[in-house]
Amino acid sequence: xxxxxxxxxxxxxxxxxxxxxxxxxxxxxxxxxxxxxxxxxxxxxxxxxxxxxxxxxxxxxxxxxxxxxxxxxxxxxxxxxxxxxxxxxxxxxxxxxxxxxxxxxxxxxxxxxxxxxxxxxxxxxxxxxxxxxxxxxxxxxxxxxxxxxxxxxxxxxxxxxxxxxxxxxxxxxxxxxxxxxxxxxxx
Amino acid sequence: xxxxxxxxxxxxxxxxxxxxxxxxxxxxxxxxxxxxxxxxxxxxxxxxxxxxxxxxxxxxxxxxxxxxxxxxxxxxxxxxxx
Numbered sequence: 436x437x438x439x440x441x442x443x444x445x446x447x448x449x450x451x452x453x454x455x456x457x458x459x460x461x462x463x464x465x466x467x468x469x470x471x472x473x474x475x476x477x478x479x480x481x482x483x484x485x486x487x488x489x490x491x492x493x494x495x496x497x498x499x500x501x502x503x504x505x506x507x508x509x510x511x512x513x514x515x516x517x518x519x520x521x522x523x524x525x526x527x528x529x530x531x532x533x534x535x536x537x538x539x540x541x542x543x544x545x546x547x548x549x550x551x552x553x554x555x556x557x558x559x560x561x562x563x564x565x566x567x568x569x570x571x572x573x574x575x576x577x578x579x580x581x582x583x584x585x586x587x588x589x590x591x592x593x594x595x596x597x598x599x600x601x602x603x604x605x606x607x608x609x610x611x612x613x614x615x616x617x618x619x620x621x622x
Numbered sequence: 623x624x625x626x627x628x629x630x631x632x633x634x635x636x637x638x639x640x641x642x643x644x645x646x647x648x649x650x651x652x653x654x655x656x657x658x659x660x661x662x663x664x665x666x667x668x669x670x671x672x673x674x675x676x677x678x679x680x681x682x683x684x685x686x687x688x689x690x691x692x693x694x695x696x697x698x699x700x701x702x703x704x
Contacts (some may be wrong), residue, residue, distance in 0.1 A: 467680075468677065493694060606640065
């Protein structure tokens with residue numbers, strides 16, 4: 436697989452645009468999925484994922500072959516998704532407290548819209564609930580959770596993608612998991 | 623009851639695959655004795671399973687074709703010149 440990718444990148448750098456189609460095919464599901472879980476809507480996710488691949492192509496000369504290509508691509512994708520989240524109007528995050536409600540968080544509010552046990556059996560319903568919980572995470576936790584559990588990456592690789600120390604990645608992962616547990620753990 | 627912080631830390635280390643057999647034994651023993659921690663741990667593992675379960679979303683059809691159609695034209699010119 437690695438040799439396949441390396442050969443394609445060499446060809447692209449030499450100007451063979453068609454070789455890029457193989458790269459897009461190879462990574463499109465991963466990158467689209469990351470964008471979808473980060474942004475929470477298919478239309479925005481598709482635009483973002485398209486932009487990731489165009490950006491990667493335009494900047495292919497800055498790719499350092501010592502790094503895994505997927506790490507580089509994930510880095511572009513997470514940066515772009517975080518940018519887009521910040522540009523959206525600031526939403527109330529799950530771990531933020533609501534004024535005048537003694538320590539009650541958004542989670543407590545959300546619980547009134549919660550699916551009944553019958554509904555949680557419906558996979559679509561559960562997926563939506565999970566997606567909403569992920570979307571309500573502050574972006575620094577969201578990116579770590581998505582890379583770890585949606586993309587199934589190692590903590591080391593996540594630390595390389597986000598350019599953060601391993602300890603920071605662990606702390607964010609722990610906090611993100613705790614925040615999600617409060618909303619999903621009792622389902 | 624609030625679970626002891628060092629045990630919660632141990633749970634997360636376990637979920638990250640950062641625990642040795644000795645720590646795993648310590649965690650298991652505690653979970654057997656403390657129902658609050660056992661519930662906490664169960665909720666964490668369930669949460670992880672839910673998130674992983676939500677992960678299947680294939681990219682839209684024609685995705686690659688759209689990327690290829692939107693690539694900047696300059697590089698194509700470079701290729702022709704070669």
